[in-house]
Amino acid sequence: MAIESLLLRIFYKLLEHYGPRKWWPGNTKFEVIVGAILVQSVAWENARGAVNSLKKEGLLSPQAILSATHEEIATKIISSRFYNQKTEKLKSFCSYLMANYDGSLNKMFSNTLSDLREDLLHIKGIGRETADSILLYAGNKLSFVSDAYTKRWIERYGLFDGLSTYDQIREIFMNNLPEDLYIYNEYHALIVHHSKSICKSAPRCHLCPIKRITEITCCKFSENM
DNA sequence: GGCCAGGACACCA
């Protein structure tokens, strides 16, 4: 089966089973970006509390974050863990935004995908996953988010041999998926959700709704489909 | 008390 149709069939199978994941929660682009930084290495529930705390204190703007002291920010985002590091990450991004785009996210996102991604990766505290999450979920740009879940996921199902780095995995998705924001948006969310829900209970077992497509062995789940 | 959750980075071999 061609990679394009395989990836697409898996996507629709996951979507049919789990439904839309509705990522990424946030009322504004800036809120989405703050969430992307605060969610690093924690569950979304932890990050959401921190985002709401910043919002409640009127600190959910680049100007407010830069004006506030380290302690003022850190104490609001304790629930997101690693609050000292994340405070510096928030300030780093806001400094970049103010210095290069006068604080305007619309100006920032008018940049090309490749240029902006390169810039974001130079900001301290913004790695590949966070940069791609910002580009996709806040900027509505076609940048596929490939993370540790995605890597384990394709290894578990033996979908593609020889892919090991973040960018290799990202490119295989980007080169073989339709240029569709909805698909990019939901695919990553569905992979994460699928990995956490089904495979978590049986990490070595191919329990999944995609067995009939990939013809992989051992799938109690698919027996009930 | 232990484990895990939508990472990034510095350091070292």
Place this chain on the structure above:
DNA sequence: TGGTGTCATGGC
């Protein structure tokens, strides 16, 4: 280049 330690909360 890859492995490891650091960061250091909250819910179950």
